[in-house]
Amino acid sequence: xxxxxDEIRKKSWNRTIxxxxxxxxxxxxxxxxxxxxxxxxxxxxxxxxxFNQIQLNEMSASIEAFGYYSDVYLxxxxxxxxxxxxxxxxxLNYCDIYTDREGDIxxxxxxxxxxxxxxxxxxxxxxxxxxENVLESHQYLLITIDLGSNLDAAVDYxxxxxxxxxxxxxxxxxxxxxxxxxxxxxDLALKSMITDQLIEQMDASIVAQNRTEELxxxxxxxxKVDDFIKVSGKKINLNIxxxxxxxxxxxxxxxxxxxxxxxx
Numbered sequence: 001x002x003x004x005x006d007e008i009r010k011k012s013w014n015r016t017i018x019x020x021x022x023x024x025x026x027x028x029x030x031x032x033x034x035x036x037x038x039x040x041x042x043x044x045x046x047x048x049x050x051f052n053q054i055q056l057n058e059m060s061a062s063i064e065a066f067g068y069y070s071d072v073y074l075x076x077x078x079x080x081x082x083x084x085x086x087x088x089x090x091x092l093n094y095c096d097i098y099t100d101r102e103g104d105i106x107x108x109x110x111x112x113x114x115x116x117x118x119x120x121x122x123x124x125x126x127x128x129x130x131x132e133n134v135l136e137s138h139q140y141l142l143i144t145i146d147l148g149s150n151l152d153a154a155v156d157y158x159x160x161x162x163x164x165x166x167x168x169x170x171x172x173x174x175x176x177x178x179x180x181x182x183x184x185x186x187d188l189a190l191k192s193m194i195t196d197q198l199i200e201q202m203d204a205s206i207v208a209q210n211r212t213e214e215l216x217x218x219x220x221x222x223x224k225v226d227d228f229i230k231v232s233g234k235k236i237n238l239n240i241x242x243x244x245x246x247x248x249x250x251x252x253x254x255x256x257x258x259x260x261x262x263x264x
Contacts, residue, residue, distance in 0.1 A: 044124055046223065047176065047238070048151050050201035051255055054194050056180025061147040061154040065161040067172015069123070079108035083121045086143070087112065089164060092119060092235050104128070112130045116153070118146040143172060153180060174227070177262050178255045186251035191216050196254060198240055217241040217260075225257045226251040 051059065074082065080097050087095050087110050106115045111123040115237040130136050143164075145157050154176050161174045188227075192211060195218050197205065204222035208231075211218070220238040221228065229236035237258040244251045254260050 005085055010234060013145075025213050030089045045256065047202065047257055048154055048178070049179045050198050053201065056182060056253055057250075058149070059151060059178065059180035060149055061151040061179075062141075062177045062262070063145040063147070063154060063161060063174065064177065065141070065143040065165060065172060065174040066143055066261075067165055067170040069141045069170055071136065071163070073136055074123075074125070074138050074139065076108070079125070080225070083110040083123050086110070086121050086141070086164075087119075087223060088121065090121075090143075090160070116147070116150055117157070119146045122240070127177075130134075134178075141168075154178070157203050162244075171259070173229075173261075175259070175261050176257050177260065179252060181250040183250055185244050185249070186242065188213065188216070190249070191253075194240070195240050198255060199238075202238060204238050207231075207236050216243070227258050229258045 005231040030083045048061070076099065079099075082093070083097065087093075092110070092112045092114075095110045098109050098110070098111070100107045104127045106127065108125075110119075120143070124142060126138045126140070128136045128138065140257070143161060144160075147153055147157065151186045158174055158176055165172050167176065171199040186194075186212060195211075195216075198204075199218070199220055202220070202222045202224055204220040204224075207219045207221055209218040210216065218240045219236045221232070221235045222238055225237040226234040230236070239254075239256045239259040241254045241260055242251060243254070254262065257264075
């Protein structure tokens with residue numbers, strides 16, 4: 001049996017727990033939401049609840065987990081088995097598998113569109129030619145989960161992916177991304193008001209910022225979020241940005257922890 005498959009299966013006792021978490025996540029979210037909105041004190045305890053309170057249009061959430069896996073060479077068949085194993089760990093069955101190559105980057109992916117979330121798992125291989133007959137492979141794992149308007153499930157899915165990375169001993173980042181928009185061009189005063197409201201609700205301290213019409217982004221740190229990155233020796237785990245799209249005449253707001261990793 002391949003080593004990479006053994007590494008996943010040897011902790012199979014956690015698999016049942018994770019599947020139970022995924023199966024009941026929406027029920028847990030519903031109960032949590034009742035508790036959080038029934039108490040003004042606890043409503044400020046998470047990024048999701050803070051974001052919910054600013055009431056933007058079409059608010060949505062996504063989770064992204066990315067990290068280095070190994071330098072082990074894997075055949076195409078082995079790569080397909082790998083992403084299927086990861087999907088099985090996340091409770092996904094009957095998934096579509098695809099392969100793609102662009103230059104020295106090869107991708108083997110799995111896609112599963114569900115009722116509550118759309119999931120994509122990618123094993124990204126970067127090939128490096130060491131000598132005429134030696135090719136070195138570097139494997140990276142990327143998992144994205146699009147939750148749509150189900151913002152309240154974001155934290156639960158984030159925990160599931162963190163546990164998965166920990167079990168596989170992958171040193172990576174798991175990011176929660178939240179988006180929403182307001183019709184028309186929001187002026188600096190409105191963007192600052194919404195940003196400051198989020199900062200206050202998260203009990204965060206601003207680390208760096210740029211508030212102009214051309215570039216509006218704020219980096220902050222809060223004890224309410226466990227993860228953080230360090231930039232110039234300073235901790236950052238909350239990133240807020242606003243961008244006006246003249247094509248659809250909307251101002252989009254992006255909020256993430258620890259930092260925004262989506263295109264805007």
